[in-house]
Amino acid sequence: MVQLGDRLDHVLGRRAADPLETAFGLVTVEDLLRHYPFRYVTQGQELARKDPDDGERITVVGTVSKADLVPMKARKGHMLKVVLTCDGQNVSATFFNGHKVRHNITVGSRAMFSGTVKWFRTSWSLNHPGYLMLEGDEDDLVGRPHGGGELAGMARGATDSSGAVNMSMLSLPFLPMYAATREVESWTFLRCVRQVLDQLDPVEDPLPETVRAEHALMSLDDALRVVHFPESEDDIENARYRLRFDEATALQLVLAERRHSVAVRTAPACPRATDGVAAAFDEVLPFELTDGQKEVAEEIESDLSRTRPMSRLLQGEVGSGKTIVALRAMLQVVDAGLQCALLAPTEVLATQHHRSITRQLGALATAGELGAPDRATRVVLLTGSMSTAAKRAALLSIVTGDAGIVIGTHALIQSTVSFFDLGMVVVDEQHRFGVEQRDALRAKAREGVSPHLLVMTATPIPRTIAMTTLGDLETSTLRELPRGRAPIRTSVVPAQHRPAWVERAWSRISEEVAAGRQAYVVCSRIGDEKPEDLGKDTPDTASAVDVYESLSAGALANLRVGLLHGRLPTEEKDEVMSAFNDGDIDVLVCTTVVEVGVDVPNATVMVIVDADRFGVSQLHQLRGRIGRGGHQGLCILLTELAPGTPTYARLDAVAATTDGFELAVLDLRQRREGDVLGAAQSGTTTTLRLLSLLDHLDIITAAQTFARDVVDRDPGLVEHPGLAAMMRSAVDVTRVSYLDKS
Structure with missing residues (x-):
């Protein structure tokens, strides 16, 4: 018998398996079975009445009683006018490539036509239907099928090793259609999937029975079989629902594992000081924070006070005041005697941050200078294009701890940069950075210490996207604009x-x-x-x-x-x-x-x-x-x-x-969701096939709850090897640190 991990060349033979690997990268039985149909062809109804409705799809079997090649009136070429006699009725059909099909469709031969009814005035016909030539009175097929359109393809997919066509395949109510190429057509998948499923051992289900019952999920074994050969529309939806749940669960398990690994690390506790630079800054702040800024600031302040590393996403509309919230958080960490690093994607932005933060702090950014306030700190800029002397001075202030806030580009990640005591990392425009870059900066803290992390984005992320791509981060959102700012x-x-x-x-x-x-x-x-x-x-x-x-x-x-x-x-x-x-x-x-x-x-x-x-x-x-x-x-x-x-x-x-969240959804729908988890930004290979990050909030939410619960009870999934395998099948976890938005 056959199992999911078996190689296709061992099950199907090299001749059938090699094209699948070359064209689609399908190597194992599971790879093939998870190449799901993208749509289904419903077979036409048998001709049950003399005058079917316009647009109705029908399938008829009968004898060709007429086949005339006639010239077309509007353009060059000939069309084949055919009459098929079946059950005492005559069905007319027109083939526009007359010369190509006339040698197959001959008077007296048996044929199956499948097409859409087209009425013209008082009569109807089938225009260029799919067709299949049959042999003998029993309507059997032996040898290479002769025909055209989907019916001929179906017959090729239903051909067994002896060369006979399994006619029962052509009577399936929903025929699967697969993404295909010229070398590997949809009907090749039909044949290969059928062959594999005929030999497949029952598939062990990685989801606990209690979870399947709670969410009304069919078994994985049933889902993998039914999704390819459903009997009804309910079958299709139920199988897809189960497989979507698996995809969501696999991703949420990755994020839950990361979330748990961060939670067990130790971070420096940075409770807010009443007499430090943060309090002094609040005293000179020339405006009042919005209610949203105050609420988010309280969340961050609470996170920083704990010995568990903060991992928080701060998202908000353009101009909603994220930077001032981040600056207040950094000052809270500076008051605890630690350093903060702000990572920006471009030199222009890094320079702008340095200029604006220095300006906002005023005298509070002049530590080490004559006449500086006792509670002052120092803000340092480090970029790759700085002069050697300026870079050397910046590096010295960073390693000695003189710089409380360090702002820079990718240059901060270089091996030459050493922090005296890094307590917090802020990543601006997080979607511009990959996994390795974020973690490389966090790794510059003292051994055994994990810095607090705040990532910011002005590109609003819909809830399902945030849950699926940034599920290891708690999310804070700023929606209101500062007072006095008019919409654009x-x-x-x-x-x-x-x-x-x-x-x-x-x-x-x-x-x-x-x-x-x-x-x-x-x-x-x-x-x-x-x-x-x-x-x-x-x-x-x-x-x-x-x-x-x-x-x-x-x-x-x-x-x-x-x-x-x-x-x-x-x-x-x-x-x-x-x-x-x-x-x-x-x-x-x-x-x-x-x-x-x-x-x-x-x-x-x-x-x-x-x-x-x-x-x-x-x-x-x-x-x-x-x-x-x-x-x-x-x-x-x-x-x-x-x-x-x-x-x-x-x-x-x-x-x-001007609603960025509404526009974010529009953008994602137009770009298609393949870009959402792009490997270029995340360093991740993902295989989302059925799950829509925009449309399946209920599934993602349920999967997140389950994944976090099971990881909290079983870190590393040692007691759940099936879940670990399912996670690996959906995401290349050897390269994942976190999933990012492209």
């Missing part, structure tokens, strides 16, 4: 159809600058790319360099226009960003280097050129750079596309709402 107005401008509106966009920028404010113009590419870096469609888009030159000499010639992109030298980037911060540049033409973290409260207008080239979440992020002061923000989305196209509709959806 967004308009879509079809540049080709409304050129006057484009000119009006530049005029609006001039008006805002005249009122003392600033603007961004964002482009999808730089403009100095090498020819081999450009896709075939890229030259049609406007580059930042070209737009900068055009606006500087044209529509915005009377304004101070600056240029910023990722390939500028670091010093030049810093100069441009500082000039924009200081108000010495009116309009900043840039790429997405300003997508996250850049905070210039005086900027009120953003024009995004070729907006259709950006994703939904990216547009929302970019839009969040404006309106951060007390003035109304205006975002203009320029596109060469015409209204009515799907992509234009996507831009309209962005313009219609």
Whole structure:
């Protein structure tokens, strides 16, 4: 007999198994059985009445009484007009590739037709149905099936080793259809799956019977069989429900294991001090925290006070004030005599964080300087492009403990960086970092100590996504904007159809600058790319360099226009960003280097050129750079596309709402969920086949509850080898540390 772990080449033979491995990477019996049908073909009903309904799918068996090749009227070529006599009725069928089928469909032969009824005036027929030529009065098939369409494919899939066709396969109420290639067609899977299931031993169920009963789950053995050969629609749904539950459970087990491993580590307790730098900062804070900020701050304060490492995700709308919450948390850790590291994805963002945090702290960031307050700390920046002298000075202050807050890019992870006593890690824009990077920074704490962890994102994550991709983290959410901040107005401008509106966009920028404010113009590419870096469609888009030159000499010639992109030298980037911060540049033409973290409260207008080239979440992020002061923000989305196209509709959806959570769901649905657990960001190979991270909240919630409970009772799943195997089958746990959003 056969078991799930057996190799397919041992069960099916090399000739059948090799193409499955080459085309789909299927090696074992379980691999094949988990290549689920993506849809099912319902067999047409037998002709039960003389005049079936238009659109009804029927299957008929009879004798060909007429087969005439006639020329087509509207175009070149011939069609084959066939009459099939069955049960005393005549069924007409038309084949448009007449010359190709005329040698198979001959008068007097027996045939099976399956197709959709099409009425024309007072008569009906089947247009280009699937067909299968039968042999003898018993309607048997021996040897290679002759026919076309799905029926012929089904017959090929129902052929056994002797060359005979199992006709019972063609009478199945739901025929499975599989993802296939030219070399491995769907019917090949049909034949291979049937062969494997005929030999498969009963599959041992990894889920406890109590869990199956609680959630009304069929057994795994039944699910793996029924999903391929269901008898009813209920069978399909019940089998898929069980297999979805398994997929959700496998992922939740990975996250529960990680959550448990962190929980048993020791972290430095950092209770809030009443007379430290954190309290001093609160005294000089020029504004009152929102209710949401206060609530999240209390959660984080409580976490930091414990000896169990905090592992928390702080998510919130663009401009909701996540950074100030994170800064207060870092100061709480500094008061405990420990250091904090803030990891940012880009040098622009790291520099911006360093500048803004230093400015917010004021004298409280001048520790070691003459006249510094007793309760002050020191904020240090470390990036890869800093001069050797500056880098050496930063490294020295980090290793001696003089730097309480260290802000940097990937440079913080380098082996040359040593912390005196790291107590907390903050990761900004967490989706920009992979597993290894986050953990490499945490590993820089003293031996035996696990730093507290706070990861932040301004890309809102729907609840099911957060539960499935960040289930090892507790989640805090900021939804409200700081007081006095008006929602941003967004308009879509079809540049080709409304050129006057484009000119009006530049005029609006001039008006805002005249009122003392600033603007961004964002482009999808730089403009100095090498020819081999450009896709075939890229030259049609406007580059930042070209737009900068055009606006500087044209529509915005009377304004101070600056240029910023990722390939500028670091010093030049810093100069441009500082000039924009200081108000010495009116309009900043840039790429997405300003997508996250850049905070210039005086900027009120953003024009995004070729907006259709950006994703939904990216547009929302970019839009969040404006309106951060007390003035109304205006975002203009320029596109060469015409209204009515799907992509234009996507831009309209962005313009219609500023709710980042609503847009996140829209973005994920359009990008498809294969991107959600992308290996590029997570370092993870996943095989979600049936589970929808957006649609199956009930399953994910139930799976999370079960997974956390079983891991709490049995860390490592030593007593549950079946669950451990199920987890490994769904996720490559040798490379997983945590699952991230792409």
